[in-house]
Amino acid sequence: MLLPKMTIIRSLFKIGRPSLLLRQCYSSENSLKLSEPAVQKYLRHLLLEHEEILIKSRRNDAEVKRLREIKPVVQVLEERIALFDSIENLKELNKKENQDDEMKKMVKEEAQIYLARLKEVDNDLQSVLFQPYLTEGGILLEVTAGAGGQEAMLFARELFELYEAYANFKEWEVNIASIEKSDIGGIRKGSMLIKGIGVPELMILEAGVHRVQRIPATEKGGRIHTSTVSVAVLPQPSEIELDIPDRDISIETKRASGAGGQHVNTTDSAVRITHLPTGTVVDCQEGRSQIKNREIAMQKLRTLLLQKQEEEQTSKINAERKSQVGSSNRNEKIRTYNYPQDRVTEHRPGGGTVHNLKAFMEGGDLLEELQESLLREARYQTVLSEIEEFSKKYGQEEASTS
Numbered sequence: 001m002l003l004p005k006m007t008i009i010r011s012l013f014k015i016g017r018p019s020l021l022l023r024q025c026y027s028s029e030n031s032l033k034l035s036e037p038a039v040q041k042y043l044r045h046l047l048l049e050h051e052e053i054l055i056k057s058r059r060n061d062a063e064v065k066r067l068r069e070i071k072p073v074v075q076v077l078e079e080r081i082a083l084f085d086s087i088e089n090l091k092e093l094n095k096k097e098n099q100d101d102e103m104k105k106m107v108k109e110e111a112q113i114y115l116a117r118l119k120e121v122d123n124d125l126q127s128v129l130f131q132p133y134l135t136e137g138g139i140l141l142e143v144t145a146g147a148g149g150q151e152a153m154l155f156a157r158e159l160f161e162l163y164e165a166y167a168n169f170k171e172w173e174v175n176i177a178s179i180e181k182s183d184i185g186g187i188r189k190g191s192m193l194i195k196g197i198g199v200p201e202l203m204i205l206e207a208g209v210h211r212v213q214r215i216p217a218t219e220k221g222g223r224i225h226t227s228t229v230s231v232a233v234l235p236q237p238s239e240i241e242l243d244i245p246d247r248d249i250s251i252e253t254k255r256a257s258g259a260g261g262q263h264v265n266t267t268d269s270a271v272r273i274t275h276l277p278t279g280t281v282v283d284c285q286e287g288r289s290q291i292k293n294r295e296i297a298m299q300k301l302r303t304l305l306l307q308k309q310e311e312e313q314t315s316k317i318n319a320e321r322k323s324q325v326g327s328s329n330r331n332e333k334i335r336t337y338n339y340p341q342d343r344v345t346e347h348r349p350g351g352g353t354v355h356n357l358k359a360f361m362e363g364g365d366l367l368e369e370l371q372e373s374l375l376r377e378a379r380y381q382t383v384l385s386e387i388e389e390f391s392k393k394y395g396q397e398e399a400s401t402s
Contacts, residue, residue: 016116022269031126032129038391039387042390045383047074050071053067054067073129075119079121080118083121090110090111123168129383130379134197134202135200136195138200138236139195139308140193140196140299141191141193141203141234144188145187145188145227146209147310150226151217151230154182155186155337159210169364170196172199174192176191177284177297177300178191178283178284203233208230210230211226212337212339213228214339234303236299244275247279250273251294252272255270266379269290270285271297280301282297333347337361342356343357346374350378351374352370354370
């Protein structure tokens with residue numbers, strides 16, 4: 001069955017010279033021109049790639065992931081191929097002589113049905129091509145007050161609460177790892193572990209500098225101040241990905257400090273874990289259970305150690321490349337929260353302005369819609385890059401054979 005199918009694919013995706021500029025492949029409305037040779041080359045590649053992975057008796061994790069990622073696109077393409085095949089059959093049937101008017105009418109009506117469905121399938125293809133691929137996983141999210149003193153700390157608390165509420169809204173698993181509170185109710189730094197479907201792709205979008213513009217709560221009738229809060233998002237490894245021998249850690253327990261009621265303050269629920277080889281220290285005292293606090297602390301420790309490993313590997317490859325924490329992501333203002341104008345402005349491609357700041361800070365639909373818009377734009381740009389890559393590769397191959 002493979003050879004006939006590939007014959008159909010080649011007949012439908014006849015690739016011309018890919019000398020057209022990439023901008024000719026898409027419109028300003030984030031859609032591809034499916035008739036462009038470079039786009040056809042890309043679609044044909046996806047079909048062939050899917051076939052190559054599918055016929056393998058054994059597949060590695062990367063291949064399994066890739067198969068799941070491109071399967072929705074291939075399914076639509078296969079329907080598109082079947083429609084083209086049906087239309088071609090009708091053309092052949094229409095060429096036959098001695099057909100009565102009734103038969104010609106039936107052929108014409110059926111052709112119109114196929115053409116209408118083809119238009120729908122092309123719309124479906126545009127949709128699935130730019131649909132972000134979400135995976136299940138976890139991250140460590142850290143919120144740190146930046147410029148702005150106490151006002152920055154107050155907004156850091158609000159942003160921290162936003163993400164906790166959003167995690168609950170998405171029905172993700174969320175555990176507070178640590179909170180360093182300020183004197184007037186803000187936080188200097190807070191961290192939480194979030195796990196669930198879509199967490200790695202959606203929450204990485206929050207990494208960067210968040211800017212708030214408002215009259216500080218500490219001033220009455222004052223002027224508008226600008227403060228910043230940095231958000232870092234680190235991928236959370238599994239126990240298998242980063243095993244920590246018991247001999248490499250020191251665990252201390254103590255009574256939790258701060259608010260929490262009599263129970264928290266009179267039991268040894270707080271946990272501090274020190275990774276002896278690196279000196280990395282993590283604390284967790286937010287929960288009432290020592291076992292739970294220890295589990296959260298270990299998850300945080302694994303994440304920080306993995307980040308250190310990645311930083312070391314990165315520095316060896318390219319001394320000027322930095323990891324997310326302490327890199328340009330912190331210097332880039334990704335979003336502005338303007339309280340006097342009741343708006344949230346996302347500065348990255350795919351963003352926009354939300355004119356309901358209070359609702360946005362509740363961590364519900366508005367943040368979800370913004371993240372999905374950013375993801376679709378990112379996916380769109382990824383597809384364009386892949387098309388350009390395949391187009392260049394094809395051009396080089398053609399040049400070498402000519």
